[in-house]
Amino acid sequence: MRTSARRRGVAAAAAVAVSAIGLTACSGGGGSAEEATCTNEIKQPDAAQVTVWAWYPSFESVVDNFNETHTNLQVCWTNAGQGADEYNKFQTAIEAGTGAPDVIMLEAEVLPTFTILESLVDLSEYGAAELEGDYTPGSWSDVSNGDAVYAIPVDGGPMGMLYRADIFEEYGVEVPTTWDEFATAAQDLRDAGFEGHITDFPTNGNALNYALFAQNGWEPFQYDAAKPTEVGITVDSPEAEEVLSYWKGLIDDDLVATEDAFTTDYNAALVDGTYAVYLAAAWGPGYLQGLSEADADAEWRAAPLPQWDPENPVQVNWGGSTFAVTTQSEQPEAAATVAKELFDTDEAWRLGVEEAALWPQWKPMLESDWFTGLEAPFFGGQKINEEVFLDAANGYEGFSFSPFQVYAYDQQTQALYDMVQNGTDAATALGTVQDGLVQYATEQGFTVSE
Amino acid sequence: MSASKSAVAPSATRPTSKIASRRQRWGYVYVAPFAAVFAVFLVLPLGYALWMSLHNKGIATAGRSVFAGADNYVKAFTDPVFLEGLWRVLRFVLVMVPVQIVVALVAALLLDTLATRLSRATRLLIFVPYAIPAVIGALMWGFLYSPRFGPAQDVFGLVGLAAPNFLSSANIFGSLVNIVTWQWVGYYMIIIYAALRSIDPSVYEAAVLDGADGRQIALRIKVPMISSSMVMIVVFALIGTLQFFTEPQVLRSSAQGAIPSDYTPNMYAFATAFNYSQFNYASTLAFALGFLVFVGSYVFLFLTRKQSGLK
Numbered sequence: 155m156r157t158s159a160r161r162r163g164v165a166a167a168a169a170v171a172v173s174a175i176g177l178t179a180c181s182g183g184g185g186s187a188e189e190a191t192c193t194n195e196i197k198q199p200d201a202a203q204v205t206v207w208a209w210y211p212s213f214e215s216v217v218d219n220f221n222e223t224h225t226n227l228q229v230c231w232t233n234a235g236q237g238a239d240e241y242n243k244f245q246t247a248i249e250a251g252t253g254a255p256d257v258i259m260l261e262a263e264v265l266p267t268f269t270i271l272e273s274l275v276d277l278s279e280y281g282a283a284e285l286e287g288d289y290t291p292g293s294w295s296d297v298s299n300g301d302a303v304y305a306i307p308v309d310g311g312p313m314g315m316l317y318r319a320d321i322f323e324e325y326g327v328e329v330p331t332t333w334d335e336f337a338t339a340a341q342d343l344r345d346a347g348f349e350g351h352i353t354d355f356p357t358n359g360n361a362l363n364y365a366l367f368a369q370n371g372w373e374p375f376q377y378d379a380a381k382p383t384e385v386g387i388t389v390d391s392p393e394a395e396e397v398l399s400y401w402k403g404l405i406d407d408d409l410v411a412t413e414d415a416f417t418t419d420y421n422a423a424l425v426d427g428t429y430a431v432y433l434a435a436a437w438g439p440g441y442l443q444g445l446s447e448a449d450a451d452a453e454w455r456a457a458p459l460p461q462w463d464p465e466n467p468v469q470v471n472w473g474g475s476t477f478a479v480t481t482q483s484e485q486p487e488a489a490a491t492v493a494k495e496l497f498d499t500d501e502a503w504r505l506g507v508e509e510a511a512l513w514p515q516w517k518p519m520l521e522s523d524w525f526t527g528l529e530a531p532f533f534g535g536q537k538i539n540e541e542v543f544l545d546a547a548n549g550y551e552g553f554s555f556s557p558f559q560v561y562a563y564d565q566q567t568q569a570l571y572d573m574v575q576n577g578t579d580a581a582t583a584l585g586t587v588q589d590g591l592v593q594y595a596t597e598q599g600f601t602v603s604e
Numbered sequence: 605m606s607a608s609k610s611a612v613a614p615s616a617t618r619p620t621s622k623i624a625s626r627r628q629r630w631g632y633v634y635v636a637p638f639a640a641v642f643a644v645f646l647v648l649p650l651g652y653a654l655w656m657s658l659h660n661k662g663i664a665t666a667g668r669s670v671f672a673g674a675d676n677y678v679k680a681f682t683d684p685v686f687l688e689g690l691w692r693v694l695r696f697v698l699v700m701v702p703v704q705i706v707v708a709l710v711a712a713l714l715l716d717t718l719a720t721r722l723s724r725a726t727r728l729l730i731f732v733p734y735a736i737p738a739v740i741g742a743l744m745w746g747f748l749y750s751p752r753f754g755p756a757q758d759v760f761g762l763v764g765l766a767a768p769n770f771l772s773s774a775n776i777f778g779s780l781v782n783i784v785t786w787q788w789v790g791y792y793m794i795i796i797y798a799a800l801r802s803i804d805p806s807v808y809e810a811a812v813l814d815g816a817d818g819r820q821i822a823l824r825i826k827v828p829m830i831s832s833s834m835v836m837i838v839v840f841a842l843i844g845t846l847q848f849f850t851e852p853q854v855l856r857s858s859a860q861g862a863i864p865s866d867y868t869p870n871m872y873a874f875a876t877a878f879n880y881s882q883f884n885y886a887s888t889l890a891f892a893l894g895f896l897v898f899v900g901s902y903v904f905l906f907l908t909r910k911q912s913g914l915k
Contacts, residue, residue: 238879
């Protein structure tokens with residue numbers, strides 16, 4: 155009995171030891187920058203390392219370029235997911251108080267969402283304000299608030315209209331330059347026997363829908379990061395109603411489709427001739443070229459976005475990203491340097507433009523002869539930058555997003571879906587969003603002005 | 605779990621025995637790894653979530669957490685979005701649980717009666733979907749439901765009909781029921797099948813001698829004898845359905861209009877925490893749901909205490 159008990163004891167001790175090893179093995183990982191695992195190769199092992207989260211395509215070559223040209227600073231890059239996936243991780247890190255990188259890629263539209271959580275460093279302390287002249291006015295307006303600069307602009311999404319020249323030609327329809335002409339063209343295409351739709355108005359278009367409203371002078375939010383408890387909400391404005399009623403009319407006449415954006419079905423429809431027009435940002439051409447099942451006979455061309463008032467054209471932006479420095483960073487100065495210098499050379503930007511199809515907000519590249527003169531083979535050699543997107547980029551004046559942007563988008567998606575599916579009108583849809591956001595903002599402790 | 609049982613049971617009967625008390629010490633050592641993991645990854649996070657659910661932190665007042673008492677719970681149980689989500693998962697319970705159980709039971713009874721090679725292959729085939737991770741399964745069904753890429757258009761086209769849009773708001777309920785049923789029926793079937801195999805065959809012989817036919821054996825003998833297994837799988841299905849999350853969350857990427865971010869209570873809690881950065885209210889929602897799941901399962905187990913053998 156005794157021996158067997160002892161033997162059992164030994165076995166138990168062994169079992170405990172084994173599970174203890176298992177536990178310590180689990181508790182590895184994580185940790186600070188020095189021991190973080192990078193996706194890229196560190197060229198200067200002795201230099202200080204700055205962790206960066208970003209999801210740009212082909213970003214590794216840009217990181218390598220930075221690490222090869224900097225001897226005392228190295229970027230340690232991780233792809234923490236695209237858009238919402240990365241933001242979820244960042245939110246969790248903020249709540250946990252640890253785990254965020256030094257530098258994070260954020261879309262301009264979510265900057266207020268994170269500045270209000272006091273999770274982004276004001277980069278004006280690190281000389282960012284001096285860079286204002288290097289960036290387009292619209293992009294600078296999106297990252298700054300008064301004297302404060304919360305991020306360094308990287309790429310943007312000035313909007314234009316990509317269209318199928320072959321379809322317009324086949325059915326003998328003029329390419330529209332105003333929204334009135336656009337509606338007429340939609341009807342003309344249908345009358346001439348075109349079986350698809352002129353374009354799609356996705357109810358989950360979020361930033362696309364915002365841009366279309368903004369083109370008519372819509373300013374849904376008044377928010378100043380210096381007064382973080384006050385927010386103005388004017389989603390339900392005559393300007394937005396005008397635009398939404400316009401689209402609702404086209405949808406009711408079945409001239410415009412209402413397929414959800416960014417699904418595999420939508421991607422296929424973009425390139426297989428279902429839609430004659432793709433209302434797109436400057437990153438759209440790159441997006442199109444990456445899609446499969448394309449119509450082999452397609453002849454794509456780019457034109458400026460149709461206007462409400464051709465006398466006073468308004469340029470809008472859809473998407474675009476920035477580099478921000480998190481308040482969790484223990485080396486904000488080095489992080490600010492990385493945010494500023496990752497994309498501030500011709501070399502880095504050539505990689506960004508050629509490999510990742512990014513639209514630079516950095517003026518030296520934007521205005522360079524090489525960039526403006528680029529001929530796009532996908533567009534039959536058309537110089538789409540010079541002819542379409544440069545004007546859009548320079549004309550964009552900035553846009554004020556809310557400090558609860560994801561919620562605002564979700565509310566809008568619901569209201570637009572209801573409008574399309576259940577036949578409510580544009581005013582009701584916008585009113586629902588307005589009421590929902592006012593109630594939400596009040597609950598969150600904001601002083602709301604309408 | 606089993607380690608704790610075997611170690612503690614003898615000591616209860618012989619509390620004064622020296623050997624037993626030494627054994628008991630070793631028992632604790634055995635239990636320790638589990639207890640540590642249990643405490644660190646379940647009890648502590650639960651406690652933290654409970655603490656968070658009793659505090660409040662608005663976006664506009666970031667960084668300042670104030671004690672809110674039951675405020676968040678009052679808000680949750682009067683929150684139309686949460687209540688609507690609850691009502692939705694209740695409807696899923698009413699439809700999905702019976703469907704799964706009936707299909708699983710019929711399949712198990714058939715497979716129990718047949719003993720051909722075909723039945724073994726069938727058993728495996730019904731079980732295979734359970735071996736596929738839920739996320740992969742939902743992604744796959746997302747493609748099958750796709751109006752453009754899915755086979756439905758071709759199948760319905762054969763008989764000259766237009767395929768329904770499985771991802772529209774009118775059809776999404778049925779589409780989700782289908783995915784979950786496909787995924788879980790095999791698992792429930794295996795549990796029922798195992799219970800059926802453990803019945804002594806002499807019972808059937810006696811029944812046949814008494815003149816019972818196959819249907820009577822199935823419904824009057826087999827089903828009552830496996831009722832405790834049945835209760836168990838209903839509880840599994842009930843809890844799983846109340847916590848409905850993975851399938852709608854994955855399908856949402858291709859049907860954002862039909863599946864809003866607050867479609868089920870769990871999805872609402874997820875979005876509230878990670879998309880809207882309200883971790884406090886999200887904890888409240890999670891606890892409120894957990895409480896209702898607990899009450900629901902308890903009531904069910906109480907009502908079925910005879911069948912499950914708990915009484």
